[in-house]
Amino acid sequence: MVIPDYYEFSSRALIMAGHDALEQIPGLLLSMDAQKPMVITDQGVRRAGLVDILLQALDSRITVKTIQDDVPADSDLKTVHTLAGEYKKYGCNAIIALGGGSVMDTAKGVNILVSASSDNLLAFSGANALTHTLNPLVAVPTTAGTGSEVTRVAVISDTDNLRKLLFTSDFLIPDAAILDPRMTLTLPAPVTAATAMDALSHAVEACLCLGRNPLSTAHAHEAIALISHNLLPVIRQPDHKPGRLALATGAALAGMAFSNSMVGMVHTLGHAAGSVCHAAHGACMAVLLPYGMVYNLHKTQPLLADLLLPMAGADVYARTQPADRAQKAIDWVDRMNQRLHQATAGAHAVCLREIKSQDGKSRVTGHLLPKIAHTALGDGSIFYNPEDLDYDDCLMVLEAAFDGAPLDPSRVKKG
Amino acid sequence: MTDFMEISPGRHHGKRLYLACMLWFFGRAVQAAARVDDGVKSEFAAMPDNFTFCLGAFPSGPYMVVGKDAHGRVRHLGSSLADRTIHLHLMFKHPALLFRVFAFQENTPVANARNRLYVLGDVPQACAVVRIIDMVQVFLLPRFLAKRAVKRYPAWPLKRRTLIRAQVYARAFAGL
Numbered sequence: 001m002v003i004p005d006y007y008e009f010s011s012r013a014l015i016m017a018g019h020d021a022l023e024q025i026p027g028l029l030l031s032m033d034a035q036k037p038m039v040i041t042d043q044g045v046r047r048a049g050l051v052d053i054l055l056q057a058l059d060s061r062i063t064v065k066t067i068q069d070d071v072p073a074d075s076d077l078k079t080v081h082t083l084a085g086e087y088k089k090y091g092c093n094a095i096i097a098l099g100g101g102s103v104m105d106t107a108k109g110v111n112i113l114v115s116a117s118s119d120n121l122l123a124f125s126g127a128n129a130l131t132h133t134l135n136p137l138v139a140v141p142t143t144a145g146t147g148s149e150v151t152r153v154a155v156i157s158d159t160d161n162l163r164k165l166l167f168t169s170d171f172l173i174p175d176a177a178i179l180d181p182r183m184t185l186t187l188p189a190p191v192t193a194a195t196a197m198d199a200l201s202h203a204v205e206a207c208l209c210l211g212r213n214p215l216s217t218a219h220a221h222e223a224i225a226l227i228s229h230n231l232l233p234v235i236r237q238p239d240h241k242p243g244r245l246a247l248a249t250g251a252a253l254a255g256m257a258f259s260n261s262m263v264g265m266v267h268t269l270g271h272a273a274g275s276v277c278h279a280a281h282g283a284c285m286a287v288l289l290p291y292g293m294v295y296n297l298h299k300t301q302p303l304l305a306d307l308l309l310p311m312a313g314a315d316v317y318a319r320t321q322p323a324d325r326a327q328k329a330i331d332w333v334d335r336m337n338q339r340l341h342q343a344t345a346g347a348h349a350v351c352l353r354e355i356k357s358q359d360g361k362s363r364v365t366g367h368l369l370p371k372i373a374h375t376a377l378g379d380g381s382i383f384y385n386p387e388d389l390d391y392d393d394c395l396m397v398l399e400a401a402f403d404g405a406p407l408d409p410s411r412v413k414k415g
Numbered sequence: 416m417t418d419f420m421e422i423s424p425g426r427h428h429g430k431r432l433y434l435a436c437m438l439w440f441f442g443r444a445v446q447a448a449a450r451v452d453d454g455v456k457s458e459f460a461a462m463p464d465n466f467t468f469c470l471g472a473f474p475s476g477p478y479m480v481v482g483k484d485a486h487g488r489v490r491h492l493g494s495s496l497a498d499r500t501i502h503l504h505l506m507f508k509h510p511a512l513l514f515r516v517f518a519f520q521e522n523t524p525v526a527n528a529r530n531r532l533y534v535l536g537d538v539p540q541a542c543a544v545v546r547i548i549d550m551v552q553v554f555l556l557p558r559f560l561a562k563r564a565v566k567r568y569p570a571w572p573l574k575r576r577t578l579i580r581a582q583v584y585a586r587a588f589a590g591l
């Protein structure tokens with residue numbers, strides 16, 4: 001481990017994790033003098049009955065003023081402004097975000113507006129544009145993937161201008177993250193697989209990219225171990241509560257890691273594919289992760305070799321020659337994708353062309369790859385990638401990932 | 416209080432002068448490259464007209480201001496932020512941190528990864544500006560220094576490495 005000559009690490013979210021964690025929310029809200037929360041969620045979460053479980057956990061001391069369940073799959077500017085209006089209309093003084101990454105990011109956007117009494121979210125976009133503390137925000141993730149419940153980041157779509165706005169600030173870290181396995185028990189296997197691979201990609205990129213530091217790496221290694229050892233057992237036995245809690249903890253740890261070290265080309269290309277094709281983020285991450293590892297192999301070999309230990313365990317690590325460990329870690333991710341593909345009866349995508357919409361159509365089509373590559377050049381995560389990427393590099397990786405073909409390391413331009 | 420001698424905080428005048436000179440010449444080189452190099456031209460072409468960005472050090476400079484006017488012409492606008500609308504700030508948190516980059520001790524992506532600078536403005540435009548900075552560094556610096564300044568030294572064709580580079584240098588000196 002080479003310690004950088006300067007680094008920063010911040011993770012101030014209170015983590016409340018356990019099989020009855022939801023029941024801690026009333027006391028938490030009271031301690032923050034926030035008895036009148038707004039619940040922000042989406043319709044899928046509501047249909048799954050998770051809002052009811054949350055409401056049962058809240059006692060009479062807490063008055064939920066309104067439940068807003070219109071958050072789209074991609075958090076967007078209009079929704080944020082609408083919900084901020086509802087927050088004011090109902091006289092709320094806190095937010096409970098109940099959902100996946102989109103709900104979390106929407107809630108962060110709403111919190112910016114209502115805390116600043118502003119009606120212009122664009123004024124706060126970019127890095128560190130926020131200069132004040134926000135109202136209480138309690139994050140209850142219903143997927144084990146994005147880590148948004150502990151990150152200082154929010155991504156919100158500006159659909160009118162076809163762009164994604166990035167917000168980063170320590171003030172965006174929620175006051176508390178509630179990790180309760182009841183919230184993920186009903187998650188379908190393909191979604192569990194894709195979101196967990198999203199978390200794994202956070203952890204792996206946190207270890208490999210330019211912003212890595214000893215604290216983010218420590219969090220990321222533990223995240224990789226928890227996800228690696230629990231993902232397949234949970235896919236085979238979805239109601240396995242300890243496994244669900246381990247995945248949720250792994251996702252939160254990975255969130256803390258990448259929130260401080262940032263991420264690289266796997267997210268650069270994944271964000272662009274999501275933006276251009278509306279492909280599910282977790283599925284893109286699962287497919288692109290091994291490609292990012294191969295692309296950066298020449299610059300990160302010792303770091304990648306270290307990842308084999310939390311991924312495959314001590315026996316495999318000890319049996320593998322040191323020079324082979326990095327490649328073995330890449331192979332392990334490939335094999336995990338294959339096993340998830342089999343365990344979900346083919347629903348877990350192993351190449352970009354297999355990422356489907358709900359009506360079964362391919363989200364990513366070959367003729368859109370150049371547009372994805374072009375869009376990727378405008379994603380801020382590109383700077384954190386160990387190796388440089390230009391348009392041709394992005395297209396080369398996308399073309400390989402589209403068909404699931406191996407990426408030839410000799411074609412990677414080395415700096 | 417009058418019993419004590421007032422001590423003013425020290426300033427590194429030499430470093431500041433070095434940075435001011437580097438930024439001045441670098442700004443002229445950006446303008447020159449925008450006239451003669453297709454790579455830099457295409458990055459500016461994607462930016463809106465009347466777009467201005469600055470690169471500098473917090474809290475009081477030095478700065479380099481470059482803008483694209485209403486006719487799409489790229490100009491080095493000097494070192495003053497006064498009376499200008501700056502659409503994108505690439506700001507190092509201290510002149511000493513900017514010095515590390517211009518003394519080729521650290522490249523811009525590493526400085527960014529180590530939280531030494533902040534960006535105020537549109538992220539895709541910031542990405543384009545960093546690519547322009549990288550290209551201009553490759554034009555201006557000998558290979559052994561440029562390799563420390565950019566993440567990957569590009570494999571440019573001979574014409575770009577020789578003729579276009581000479582044009583960038585000549586125009587930067589002449590202020591064209």
